[in-house]
Amino acid sequence: MEGAGEVAEALGVEITGLRFRRGPRVIFDGLSCRFPAGRISVVLGGSGSGKSTLLRLIATLERPEAGEIRVGGELALSLGSAEALRRYRRGVGMMFQGGALLNSVSVFDNVALPLREHTELGEAEIRAQVHRIFEAVDLEGVDELLPGQLSGGMTKRAALARALVLRPRLLLCDEPFSGLDPATLRRVEALLLGVNERFGATLILTSHHVESTLRIASHVVVLAEGRAVEGAPGEVRASAQPEVREFFADVAEAAP
Amino acid sequence: MTAAAHVARLGGRGIAFVNELGRLAAFAAQVAAALATPPPRVRRCLDEIHDVGVLSLSVIGVSGLAVGMVLGLQGYNTLVRFGAEESLGTVVGLSLIRELGPVLSALLVTGRAASAAAAEIASMVVTEQLDGLRMMSIDPVHYVIAPKVLAFVISMPLLSSLFTVLGLAGGYLVGVLFLGVDGGGYVSSVQGSIDVYEDVVPSLVKSLIFGLLVAMIAAFRGFHAEPHSAGVAAATTSTVVVASVTTLIVDYFLTALMGV
Numbered sequence A: 001m002e003g004a005g006e007v008a009e010a011l012g013v014e015i016t017g018l019r020f021r022r023g024p025r026v027i028f029d030g031l032s033c034r035f036p037a038g039r040i041s042v043v044l045g046g047s048g049s050g051k052s053t054l055l056r057l058i059a060t061l062e063r064p065e066a067g068e069i070r071v072g073g074e075l076a077l078s079l080g081s082a083e084a085l086r087r088y089r090r091g092v093g094m095m096f097q098g099g100a101l102l103n104s105v106s107v108f109d110n111v112a113l114p115l116r117e118h119t120e121l122g123e124a125e126i127r128a129q130v131h132r133i134f135e136a137v138d139l140e141g142v143d144e145l146l147p148g149q150l151s152g153g154m155t156k157r158a159a160l161a162r163a164l165v166l167r168p169r170l171l172l173c174d175e176p177f178s179g180l181d182p183a184t185l186r187r188v189e190a191l192l193l194g195v196n197e198r199f200g201a202t203l204i205l206t207s208h209h210v211e212s213t214l215r216i217a218s219h220v221v222v223l224a225e226g227r228a229v230e231g232a233p234g235e236v237r238a239s240a241q242p243e244v245r246e247f248f249a250d251v252a253e254a255a256p
Numbered sequence B: 001m002t003a004a005a006h007v008a009r010l011g012g013r014g015i016a017f018v019n020e021l022g023r024l025a026a027f028a029a030q031v032a033a034a035l036a037t038p039p040p041r042v043r044r045c046l047d048e049i050h051d052v053g054v055l056s057l058s059v060i061g062v063s064g065l066a067v068g069m070v071l072g073l074q075g076y077n078t079l080v081r082f083g084a085e086e087s088l089g090t091v092v093g094l095s096l097i098r099e100l101g102p103v104l105s106a107l108l109v110t111g112r113a114a115s116a117a118a119a120e121i122a123s124m125v126v127t128e129q130l131d132g133l134r135m136m137s138i139d140p141v142h143y144v145i146a147p148k149v150l151a152f153v154i155s156m157p158l159l160s161s162l163f164t165v166l167g168l169a170g171g172y173l174v175g176v177l178f179l180g181v182d183g184g185g186y187v188s189s190v191q192g193s194i195d196v197y198e199d200v201v202p203s204l205v206k207s208l209i210f211g212l213l214v215a216m217i218a219a220f221r222g223f224h225a226e227p228h229s230a231g232v233a234a235a236t237t238s239t240v241v242v243a244s245v246t247t248l249i250v251d252y253f254l255t256a257l258m259g260v
Helices: A051-058 A082-090 A107-118 A123-136 A152-164 A182-199 A210-216 A233-237 A242-254 B003-036 B042-052 B054-082 B085-126 B129-135 B140-178 B183-193 B196-223 B229-258
Strands: A013-022 A025-035 A040-045 A066-071 A092-095 A170-173 A202-207 A219-224 A227-231
Touching: A013 A051, A025 A051, A025 A066, A025 A219, A025 A227, A040 A051, A040 A182, A040 A210, A051 A066, A051 A170, A051 A202, A082 A092, A092 A152, A092 B129, A107 A123, A107 A152, A123 A152, A123 A182, A152 A170, A152 A182, A170 A182, A182 A202, A182 A210, A202 A210, A210 A233, A219 A233, A219 A242, A227 A233, A227 A242, B003 B140, B003 B196, B042 B054, B042 B085, B042 B140, B054 B085, B054 B140, B085 B129, B085 B140, B085 B183, B085 B196, B085 B229, B129 B140, B140 B183, B140 B196, B196 B229
Parallel strands: A040 A202, A040 A219, A092 A170, A170 A202
Antiparallel strands: A013 A025, A013 A066, A219 A227
């Protein structure tokens, strides 16, 4: 992570009484949870439990029916003006599950895009910054490649590079471990730990992967039936709540 | 089903149609605002002109030539009955410039480029590329949609002109070289019957309007696609159907309005 730069104060997230439905299906009905500033939090839950939706709500890509999302003490939901929304999103990076890199432009241009759009930096400085970020996420020789030419692990790292290039205070990662072989998975884990340490950003990850979660998280939120159970990884793992026990039992059963 | 249920269903469809038109109008306003907002996306627009215009050249060229040859053959067979085969250039020229050039170019561009544009935008929805732009505080309408729409508006009159010119050449090929019509007569009848202000300019305006309509329909369908693979297919199919039918209907009104 050397040379990747520092980030200002990390942002904590507090969610209260969140209600959200997709069509007729209720995803959250009064969800409340918190994600401490400067730490790595992992959201666990079965398929369809609303993990990705929760990240999209924090990112303001979705609007809830009711409830509050406070990011760094500010209400994320009241970002009425385009300028306020723009300012908010500049402090929040998001790594999408499939990468969400623009297919029609090179990996370099994907990562350089936020710098070209939001800074006054010259092309030489942009090139230097992008290469520093590439080094930080352990990517090399990908400048001219198109996203479609990358492997799954490289796509994740390129997406992480793009999410980090504006030095966000809050980084949201949707399923960063999905579809990775064990070696690449450990590499991505190490990268995320490094991002948290060196950049000082708050990280919120969604995952199915309990092992990885226990290795890197300092705070865990388990989503079950529209509600959250949260705490330190050990506490949540030992929870007596039936939904949580059921989730971990399902995961253990599905494990090879 | 009762009569009341039929009426209710019809009413529901009517409301859905009007609702869709309203959403399209709001989307068009968003695109217009994006086009007027700096910075201009010159590089992206040039890339899109390449995709829409340059990659359509062969389809437009071959089709224009073929349509011109058919017009030459059909026109000759009809005119020769009245001993008026020297008017072949007029028939081919006016048909192409007033009607077939703009309309057939629009239909061909719909099939080749608009369907591709709708599929591309819809797949950007499915793969969260547009959300990725939003998270970088980049307006997807400004970055993706506006350059595409502008590229269609710029390319369509040029493609239509190419179609018409190659159509005239196709008519010449069949009429003059195969059927023995006088070459000088063919060219002079084209020259004599086509007026720049009454025929050529309205034809270009027609193409420009078709370009705008086709682009807006493709962009709207792609941008509002359901976020799954069936959504991409639905956006592509509906773009081709809606844009083709709209082109033909609007053509009637433009023809009636402009007299071409």
